[in-house]
Each structure stands twice: as structure tokens, then as C-alpha cells.
Amino acid sequence: MKLESQKMEASHLEHVLKIEAECGKETWSKANILSELQKENSICLVAINPDSDAVLGHIFAYSVLDEAYINKVAVAKGSRGLGIGKFLVKIVLDKAVNLGLESVMLEVRQSNLAAISLYLGCGFCEVGRRTGFYKNPHEDAILMTFSTTNSSGKLSAK
């Protein structure tokens, strides 16, 4: 599938909210997203099919000092398993490398095997757990880190 990434704009909001609604847990509201778009250090991207201009997924990340943090990645339900999540995560990892950051961090529900597998496949390692971090349902968070120094040279979008 042909994919392009674009900086998220207010015009993408309707599509991003639709994908958020499909995710069920930890969904972000319009206000959350607008506030994220305004932050100076945020990296908010959408994956687009250039033939149809359809928004197929999105990622929210930000950088602080020498680290980046991925807050969220989500793909439209009908487009999962096609490499779109990996495409978006790898763009953020490439940006972290290009910005000279040392690492990229994230938290993920322990039951979210699709996301954990995506992150492991992108070079993240489990570095810890936060017991009972998530509510509804109550669940541990797995902390994962991608080290730009250990992984440089390995990044290339599929």
C-alpha cells in the first residue's frame, strides 16, 4: 500500500477522532488533540493513502531534552495489519535519530499484544512495569525504550 505521512492539521481532526473512537481505551477528545497540536515540542502525524487522501492512522509523540515519548499510535480498524502502525512509529524513530535524541519511551497495556509486538519489531525493549497504571480495566503498563545509539543504522521503513 502507498503511504505518506503528513503533519497533523486541524483539517484531519474529524478522521483522527473517528479512529480514536474505534480504539475504545484511552481515547483522546478533540480538546486533548488540539492542545497536543499546539505544543512546540510535539510530533503529531497522520498516515495518508495518497491515492484517496484517506487518513488511515495517527501518532502523537513529543520530545523533552534528549528523549522522545510516544503517547499514542492508532490505525483505522479496517486498515490494521498492513504496516501502517510500523510506518508511523518508524518515522518518529527516524526523527529522534535525526534530532540527536538518545531514546524514545512509551507505555503500553500488558494485554495489548498487537502494540507490544509492533514496538518490539521496531526495536523497543521492555525496561520496566508500572503496576496498576491503567484503569478500566485495571492493568499494568509495560515501559518500553528504543535506544537510538544501539539501533542507529537499523531504521528503514518497510
Ligand SMILES: CC(C)(COP(=O)(O)OP(=O)(O)OC[C@H]1O[C@@H](n2cnc3c(N)ncnc32)[C@H](O)[C@@H]1OP(=O)(O)O)[C@@H](O)C(=O)NCCC(=O)NCCS
Ligand atoms: C497497535 C496498532 C497501532 C498496530 O497497527 P497496525 O498498522 O495494525 O500494525 P502493523 O501492520 O504496522 O504491524 C506491525 C507489527 O505489529 C505486530 N502486530 C500488528 N497487529 C498485530 C496483532 N493483531 N497481533 C499480533 N501482532 C500484531 C506484528 O508483529 C507486525 O509485524 P510484521 O510487520 O512483522 O507482521 C493497531 O492495532 C491499533 O490501532 N490498535 C488500537 C490502538 C492501540 O492499541 N494503540 C497502541 C497503544 S497507544
